[in-house]
Amino acid sequence: MKNEFTQVMSERTDTELVKIVTIDSGKYNPMALEGAHGEIEKRRLDPVKFSAIKDKITSRANNILYVESKTAIRLLRFVNFVIDFIIWLFLIAVGSYAIELFIHPKNESLITFLIFFLYFGTYLGYYAIMEIKFQKTIGKFITKTTVVKSNGDRPSAGDIITRTLCRLIPLDRLSFLLTNHGFHDRLSQTKVINDRLK
Incomplete structure (x- = not known):
C-alpha cells in the first residue's frame, strides 16, 4: 500500500x-x-x-x-432579478418607441430584426456592461450585493460575459429553487455576496 x-x-x-x-x-x-x-x-x-x-x-x-x-440569500437574489427585470422592460419600451419613431411601418422585416435585437441586445448588454464596469447591476446597487469570483477576486470581462450568456439557459431561474447559486453562477465560477458584510 x-x-x-x-x-x-x-x-x-x-x-x-x-x-x-x-x-x-x-x-x-x-x-x-x-x-x-x-x-x-x-x-x-x-x-x-x-x-x-x-x-x-x-x-x-x-x-x-x-x-x-457572505453569499447573498435567495430572497435578495430574487429582489435583484425583479428590479433588473423592470429596468430591462423599461429599456425595451424606450427602444420600441425609438423604433416606431424612426422606422417606417412598411419595413416589417427590419422592424422584426430590430425588435429581436432590442430584446436580446438590451438583456445581454445591460448585465454585461453593468457587471463588467461595476460588478453589479442596478438591482445589486439597491440590495447592496456584488458579483465576485468564487475565490473573492474581481471577475474578468470573460467571466462576466460567460455569466451573462449563461442567463439564457432555459432553467437558469429555476435553479435558484434548490440553491443560492444559479447555473450562471456555477458555470462562470462567480458568486453574489453582500457588500454590507464586507
Missing part, C-alpha cells in the same frame, strides 16, 4: 503536496500523508518555499470561506 501512495504522491505538484500535508491533512489517511511527506523530503523542498506555498494556499482557502459566509 505504501508503494502505491508513494507513486501517487510523486505525480503531485509541490503545491498539491503542501496542501495535502497542511490544510487538507484531515482528508487523507496516515499512509497517504506519509507518502506525501516522503515525496516532499525526496524533493528537498526548501522550507522558505514550503512556507510561501502554505501561506498562499491558506489565503486562498480563507478567501473562499469568506465568500461562502
Whole structure:
C-alpha cells in the first residue's frame, strides 16, 4: 500500500503536496500523508518555499470561506432579478418607441430584426456592461450585493460575459429553487455576496 501512495504522491505538484500535508491533512489517511511527506523530503523542498506555498494556499482557502459566509440569500437574489427585470422592460419600451419613431411601418422585416435585437441586445448588454464596469447591476446597487469570483477576486470581462450568456439557459431561474447559486453562477465560477458584510 505504501508503494502505491508513494507513486501517487510523486505525480503531485509541490503545491498539491503542501496542501495535502497542511490544510487538507484531515482528508487523507496516515499512509497517504506519509507518502506525501516522503515525496516532499525526496524533493528537498526548501522550507522558505514550503512556507510561501502554505501561506498562499491558506489565503486562498480563507478567501473562499469568506465568500461562502457572505453569499447573498435567495430572497435578495430574487429582489435583484425583479428590479433588473423592470429596468430591462423599461429599456425595451424606450427602444420600441425609438423604433416606431424612426422606422417606417412598411419595413416589417427590419422592424422584426430590430425588435429581436432590442430584446436580446438590451438583456445581454445591460448585465454585461453593468457587471463588467461595476460588478453589479442596478438591482445589486439597491440590495447592496456584488458579483465576485468564487475565490473573492474581481471577475474578468470573460467571466462576466460567460455569466451573462449563461442567463439564457432555459432553467437558469429555476435553479435558484434548490440553491443560492444559479447555473450562471456555477458555470462562470462567480458568486453574489453582500457588500454590507464586507
